[in-house]
Amino acid sequence: MAGRRSAEKNNLRKRANDQCSSLRILTDGPGNRSILFYYIRCMKKLLLGCLILGMYLASQAQTLNVMTFNIRMHTASDSANAWPHRKDLVASQILFHDVHLLGVQEALNDQMIDLRERLLKYKSLGGGRDDGKEKGEYSAIFYDTTRLMVLKTGMFWLSETPDVPGSKSWDAAITRMVTWARFRDRKTKKVFYAFNTHFDHIGKQARRESAELLLKKVNELAGHTPSIITGDFNAEPHDEPVQILMKENNPLKFTDSKSISETGHYGPTGSFNAWKNKEVSDDPIDYIFLRGNWRVSKHANISQTWGGRFASDHFAVMAAVGF
Secondary structure: HHHHHHHHHHHHHHHHHHHHHHHHHHOOHHHHHHHHEEEEEEEHHHHHHHHHHHHHHHOOOOOHEEEEEEEEOHHHHHHHHHHOOOHEEEEEHHHOOOOOOEEOOOOHHHHHEEEEEEOOEEEEEEOOOOOOOOOOOOOOEEEEOOOEEEEEEEEEEOOHHHHOOOOOOOOOOOEEEEEEEEEEOOOOEEEEEEEEEOOOOOHHHHHHHHHHHHOOOHHHHHOOOOEEEEEOOOOOOOHHHHHHOOOOOOOOOOOHHHHEEEEEEEOOOOEEEOOOOOOOOOOOEEEEEEOOOOOOEEEEEEOOOEEEEEEEOOOOOEEEEEE
């Protein structure tokens, strides 16, 4: 037994000496040392590449895909573009782009039912503008329940009496409202607010006052918490409502997500097609606005067609964001 142990010790000693001799051979001489240093440099570059790739994959996993989509109300007068012919197209765009947070405009109750049936991992927030329940168009929020947890939600109306359902003020042609929610991201554990709206299409004063009221309510509800506003504002970038939201001397101003996209903008710059074969203007009226320490990796207006037909008379607007 003692002889066997002694033999094992000698074998271990011999193997250790052989390894040390191999290392001496590798480093002995300028040529061999160069090979070793080159090998070390390659390993460092490989490790750095793996680290960068890991950081990129982690950032992609934390990206929040946000979409605003005026889906066009259900009206038979749209004929071949009426909702029954489009509902699957709208849902497929949302699902294909893996949207986590969605603000829809013009959705009537039957359209909300159709979307809920097709967006199975999503839940919706908000009610109809006429009564806060099921009557009138919704400015609803859909959210991916596997990614986001709703902490609080509510609605207010764009009027001089924002807590009164169905209220209308100024020169607004019809009732307008905002749906909002406080969310926690299940992946990042971070909290943010989302607001979704649809400004009046006729009243200039109503759009101006709505922008002022929206900023005021965001400040009351969210304070300095990072916030997102999605919506159809019926206003182009140079128009007063958009300028109010992005007013430079306001410390709580919002930023158009398109303007800070790290990869620029993809797709048409206009967002309204009016059932024509392309956008009717190069300027958008649908936006995703951000406030807080957000970064935007991608921004797009999605103009996909099926047999030459769009999913809506507005293009969906999407931004991949994180903070």
